[in-house]
Amino acid sequence: MNVRQNMMSLSIIALLTVSFAQPSFAATTPFTDLTQSGAKDKILALQQQGVIKGVDDGKFAPDEKITAAQGVQLIVNAFDLSLAAIRFVKAPQATDFFSKADNDAWYxxxxIIAAVNELELPADLDPNAEWTKEQFIHQLMRVMETKGNLPMIKLVPVEIQDNHELTVDYQGSIQRALSRGIIHLDKENKLHPQKAITREEAAEMIYHALAYLKNHKPLT
Structure with missing residues (x-):
């Protein structure tokens, strides 16, 4: 479906967007379960900016794995993606884009926002399936580079010891993420691309991505 060919009244857009999460700068209670987290300061900074939220009662659950739906929501919120510039003939539903979605689910x-903002998400995306590190990195880089209108860069590929585990379509995104300092390899120069990504890892990547955009002016 070419979503940009559909037209919808501004009143419908308003109804759809009014409930979408936007960054909030209200005072918050710092997460209390980050004592052992190496990304504690970055996570708390994102919390204060309203970019991320906890799971409940001041808990962030840094080691919890994220699903595709949670990963998409993190990226949508972090980069303020919305339907503001899109018009449709009728209100869209999640199942218009993703066959396994639930139109009544929290995600x-x-x-919908991710789909109309052209994230490279498969039509058979399972919102409840755990996302791997490489899947999250690929989507994060796509949105970051588009949002920031970043220039192409000449890469000197970084040697990744578990490169054989990478999905071919994600290799470019991962190399660019390494080059821009969004991600880092471990002490053995491994990425562990097929490992399910945790909330801590995702938050730290988002922190680096937003910091990079802040320090690099977009193309004009």
């Missing part, structure tokens, strides 16, 4: 709005 439905985020999936």
């Amino acid at each position: 439905a709005e985020s999936l």
Whole structure:
């Protein structure tokens, strides 16, 4: 479906977007379960900016794995993606884009926003499936580079010891993420691309991505 060919009244857009999460700068209670987290300061900074939220009662659950739906929502919120510039003939539903989605689920709005903002998400995306590190990195880089209108860069590929585990379509995104300092390899120069990504890892990548955009002016 070419979503940009559909037209919708501004009143419908308003109804759809009013409930979408936007960054909030209200005072918050710092997460209390980050004592052992090496990304504690970055996570708390994102919390204060309203970019990320906890799971409940001041808990961030840094070691918890994230699903595709949660990963999409993190990216949508972090980069303020919305439907503001899109018009449709009728209100879209998540199942218009993703066959396995639930139109009544908490993630439905985020999936719609992601789809119309042209994230490279498969039509058979399972919102409840755990996302791997390489899947999250690929989507994060796509949105970051588009949002920041970043220039192409000449890469000297970094040697990744577990490069054989990478999905071919994600290799470029991962190399660019390494070059821009969004991600780092471990002490053995491994990425562990097929490992399910944790909330801590995702938050730290988002922190680096937003910091990079802040320090690099977009192309004009």
